[in-house]
Amino acid sequence: MRTNGEYAQHPKGAEAQFAAEDRDELLQYELTARQEELRNRTRELAEEKFRPRALEWERTGEFPWENIQALADAGLIGMSVPVEFGGGGGTWLDAAVILEEISRTCYTTAMAALGELGVQTRALAVYGTEAVKRKYLPLIAEGKLICSVCITEPDTGSDLNALQTTATSSNNSYLISGKKALISRGDVAQLFVVYVRYDGKPGSSGVGAILVERDTPGVSIGEAQPTLGGESLYEITFENCLVPTSNVLVEAGGLTRMLTAFNGQRTLNAAISVGIAQGAQDAAVIYSSHRHQGGRPINEYQGIGWMLADNAIQIEAARLLVRRAAARAGAGFPSRYEAAVAKTLANEMALTVTDNVMQIFGGHGWLQKNSAERYLRWARYGPLGGGTPQVQRNGIARHLLKSAEGML
The missing domain is CATH 1.20.140.10 (Butyryl-CoA Dehydrogenase, subunit A, domain 3)
Incomplete structure (x- = not known):
């Protein structure tokens, strides 16, 4: 960005030079016509479908599946999925616009959609193998697959160097063992992105992430723990869960x-x-x-x-x-x-x-x-x-x- 002094010599004055040369930089946070349409479409859906039942979702503790399906039908829940896997191929700004509009009316639905518009989907798209992308991303775009990130542990929050959940190598597979706490959507997630420590390696050098499907033997979901906002959180235990090495999303040292x-x-x-x-x-x-x-x-x-x-x-x-x-x-x-x-x-x-x-x-x-x-x-x-x-x-x-x- 130029200073005002750098515009002083422009024949039409600082404002003209500013407008001519820095307009793109200034407007990079403004919404495009497409994004305005995206915002309006989301707002209309949220006002019609989400607002009337916002308190109901809180009081029942149920996952708002019908709202997720409505977002999928409108092409919104898959906005962060690349086009080649059936999604909208949208940007982070697209996702931010969608979530802002949803959360104006229904916090429960916003939290339900956060992962599919956020880090779970993006991590699969950027770090996943081709097989992982083809297996999971189309289902996310259709609103048929809910993912859950499992980071927090009973004694570990933001300090990932102290992570205790382990992934131990065993014949082209990994045995996952550990306990995660305060996990969103544990009741409905079919796929867990589990932050683990590989083969006991200390500190950040051993930390990575691996995918564990819900029906993997050894996965157990604790009771729902209702929250102030209405969303329930869960404790999830992984006890010698055997998963193939192809499920590795981020290897050791990938913190x-x-x-x-x-x-x-x-x-x-x-x-x-x-x-x-x-x-x-x-x-x-x-x-x-x-x-x-x-x-x-x-x-x-x-x-x-x-x-x-x-x-x-x-x-x-x-x-x-x-x-x-x-x-x-x-x-x-x-x-x-x-x-x-x-x-x-x-x-x-x-x-x-x-x-x-x-x-x-x-x-x-x-x-x-x-x-x-x-x-x-x-x-x-x-x-x-x-x-x-x-x-x-x-x-x-x-x-x-x-x-x-x-x-x-």
Whole structure:
């Protein structure tokens, strides 16, 4: 990006030079006409199909299969699957747009679609063998295969160097043993992307990922553990599960590749936070227009108007950071730094915005029949999944210090 001083000599002035030479750079986070259509299509589907039953999915704890099928029928759930395997061949920005619109109306459905639009599908497409891609990706595009990433263990969260689940080589196969905790979609996933330690190798040099199908002998799923947002999490045990070496997704020493792939999940987690905040903000604008005090709508009072304005500022800032991380990923994965910045701001923004919305609703926001309370609950997951804001800040700081080494 050029500075204003570099435009000073342009005969038509700085603004003309700026527009002529940097328009593409400025608009790289704007949606194309195709993406606008994609957003509108997703919003229409979400409003018609997902919003009316959002609380029902939470209360029953059921997986929203019919919503996943509706997304598949609309060509949305397979957006991240390459075209040659029956998908839409879309970008990370496409996925972020879709998830933002879904999460405006139904957190449960957004979380159900996250993996198929995110790291599971992308990891299979980038790291999987040709046989793996042909076996699983078409089913994902059709909404018939749900994948689950198994990283967290009872005693291991973000510290993957302490990973204890093992993959021990045995006659062109691997024996998988270990326990995973807080796993999304354990009740319905047919394929698990399991982070493992190969052959007891210590530290990051031994960490990789392997695919384990649900019906593999030795796989057992624990009881559902309901969450504040309505989604249930599961404990999954792998006890001497024998899988072929062809199921290896990332070999030992591939931790960097795996973490790079997970930057996409962080970016999409942030997109969900933006969608939740936008949904809450929309509800607050409508409510404050209809709610009267002192003979006029409450949004005519400066105290309420400023809260709405502050919400809008924070949502727009977070959205632009999410789009930057997604748009600049290209055909690969978002950068660690940009994903961390976007996720940290978006997660914390959603908590602030939904809390403001609860305050705007006042006592009525405390009622479950109104949407303020559910948006506040939904927003709380973002900072917990995919690495906490504290972990993200550690990564951001390391990036800054490393970048500064050459200046010292």
